[in-house]
Amino acid sequence: MSTEILMPALSPTMEEGTLAKWYVKKGDVVKSGDVIAEIETDKATMEVEAVDEGTIEDILVPEGTENVKVNSPIARLSEGETAAPSPSPLAGEGGPAEQGRMRGLSEPSGKPVAASAEAGAQPLIRPVSDRPPPPARGEGQGTRVFASPLARRIAAQKNLDLSALKGSGPHGRIIKRDVEGAAPGAAKAPATGGAAASAPRQVQSLAQMGVPDGSYDLVPLDGMRKTVARRLTDSFRDVPHFPLTIDLEIDALLAGRVKINAMLESQGVKVSVNDLVIKAAAIALKQVPEANASYSPEGIALHHHADIAMAVAIDGGLITPIIRAAETKGLAQIATEAKDLAARARTRKLKPEEFQGGTFSISNLGMFGIKAFASILNEPQGAILSVGAGEPRPVVKNGQLAIATVMTVTLTCDHRVVDGAIGARWLQAFKILIEDPITMIV
């Protein structure tokens, strides 16, 4: 008769910890109260005591294993006099290599499945821990990247950054086949001194989080979804950002738009509120050039032109085509270009140079009635403007309650380049342009 010793929780919130040290080995006899192991979390270290008497039949999680889930078996205790042959075929005697390299655990989902895929076969091994294989990539500078000499050489020839690759060799070592499969650029070395290239974080499987398999349809991640996930995760996590919100009265803008469209009718061009917003934003960026900026380790890049990226929702994601040097372009041209770019974005026919780059972004959810929102920065741009719906709202004018068409906009700023005062100055300039559109002509 044998029982499993489980990973204890050192605190009510602890989910996993490091098995720092074993004080016993296979075959040792322990009695209740004996210290058998030492467990570590990021906050504390604690000794684990045996609760029952018996013989340590097997150590299931080797010393030094990180991310051992609470309540996962860490050892097996036989309560009889002699250790019976292992009834459950755990990979107990295996070293960290075996345990870490169980099938299924290397999947990004970290799904706790180690079943044999063979038809009709019973799963013979169940997972000992949920931890992914030891990573080959260095998390920070100075961490050794385990890679074969040949993998290193091929990576150098292909200009690949090994730290961005996942190794499939023993102990997660990067071997030839890992670098041969990697496309150059897919894992290019980051810009000098730039933030460490990041991989999407390892998320728990849905099943682990209580959503049972089969209760949903799974849409595979396509390239765009992966890019969106990666870029926005990086941006939101790594860029210190803050929102600035302001209300704009747009009655004059709307009236002006009617006149402009009447004028442009013969040309077959129709200017939208969004086109006016693009134009005003571009002019404001010329007036407050510090807001038209990007952070780089070498310094702050102050852009010569206002290249305005406009977020376009398309099937399966979004894309940000760019109106280049919008400050130099007339409304008719902006309207024509924006319409063309949006149409081609929806059919995924944009050329890379039409959506890569840009110095400032505008995202407009006004058409959905959204009042206000704060977008995530589109790196390396220093700011992004979120445009809400224009709607009649009560306002106070000269001490009197009045009705005006009000539109709320929010500027999300990269604090490394756009400080609060700069952002505020830009919004001020933008507000004047929008509320009194005639000033755009100046």
Added chain:
Amino acid sequence: MADTFDLIVIGSGPGGYVTAIRASQLGLKTAIIEKEALGGVCLNWGCIPTKALLKTGEAYEQLSHLADYGIKVEKASFDFPGIIKRSRKVAAQLNSGVAFLMKKHKIEVVEGTARLEKGSPAPKVVVALKAGGARTLTAKHVILATGARARTIPAVGLEPDGDRIWTYREAMAPKSAPKSLIVIGSGAIGIEFASFYRALGADVTVIETLPRILPVEDEEVSATARKAFEKRGIKFRVGAQVEKVEKPKSGGVRITASGAQTSEVLEAEVAIVAVGIVGNVEDMGLESLGVKIDRTHVVTDNHGATGVPGLYAIGDVAGPPWLAHKASHEGVHCIEHIAGLVPSNLNAPIPGCTYSTPQIASVGITEAAAKEKGIAVKVGRFPFRVNGKAIASGETEGFVKTIFDEKTGALIGAHLIGGEVTEMIQGFALAMTLEATEAELIATVFPHPTMSEAMHEASLDAYGRVLHI
């Protein structure tokens, strides 16, 4: 005794018994079925007993050179039954060693002949017991490790008769040493027997269909080997086809071999058939289960799966190279895969060895194969005749040849001929498994004085940096 297991292994050669041990380590309840002797051909009738014979041959041959070492020997002779007895004793010792290992790992050994029947989740195994009766065993997984046997060609009379026409098996334990011998086939098995019997003084002729001996080896190795064997008195007929095998009443064998233009009649006391291997796939019910068989070998995927649920095949029966260590490697890979581990050494390079005098060892691809694949290569060579240890030992025959991928510097092949090269090849196998490039081989310190320094020099030579030439 319970008849239900996690795993049943059929065949206890180096593929089967190693697989069973690994399975036991992984906690699987395992049975192994053997119809003859634990350890299979390798241990009882192949690798091991031949090495015992070859050691004798080498030692005996050495006697004629002892004067070179300043030793005087008067009238050496050998006791043939004694030689065979020692070889059998070695095999017996290892056979009981396997029995001990099975016991130690709590693997149930079932002596008998296995036959498969439809079953779920894996085919049922019906064993006709050696002791009489039958036993039906079931398991979640069944691994075929039934090995292979010598190929024969009855059409031209190349069929062992246990008297004048032998396979490796008869050649291993004859009553007396033949005075003359024809070996048909110049692969490792043929060359080893040629080497052994020649060392004991037999008149040996080797017939090979292909244009060179040891056809799987690098061409330079084949050429050097041929010269070395001819120097010892072995005769070769390459590019020759056996047309007819006759057994004259007066005794011996008469073999008609035809070359491109000529036809020749060769006579000898006995002939050894060493023309390859056929897989042991018969009489096990494989056909009725729908197991795919291609030219006597079971077709499997990369992990040994046959396509029939729960049934796997590893080792010789699953195809070439027919080598014991390849069988063990495949078996371990297969069972680790079944157990849900990720065996990471799927494409480990498999070295090959021939234990003749001189020895031959190789790993990876030949220079010709690299060129055929369009790989630009850097080739290095170093002869033992300028290696200090080799000169001191009087073993100056042969060389080390290295082949590197010019583009990446990866070692892609190594080919050795000379004294004890079968003990050196693992260094190159390790380098290839670790994906070493020329930089690591050049940076490694090889001890002096050793024959292995030639491995270092051959690596240096590929990059124009050889030191001792």
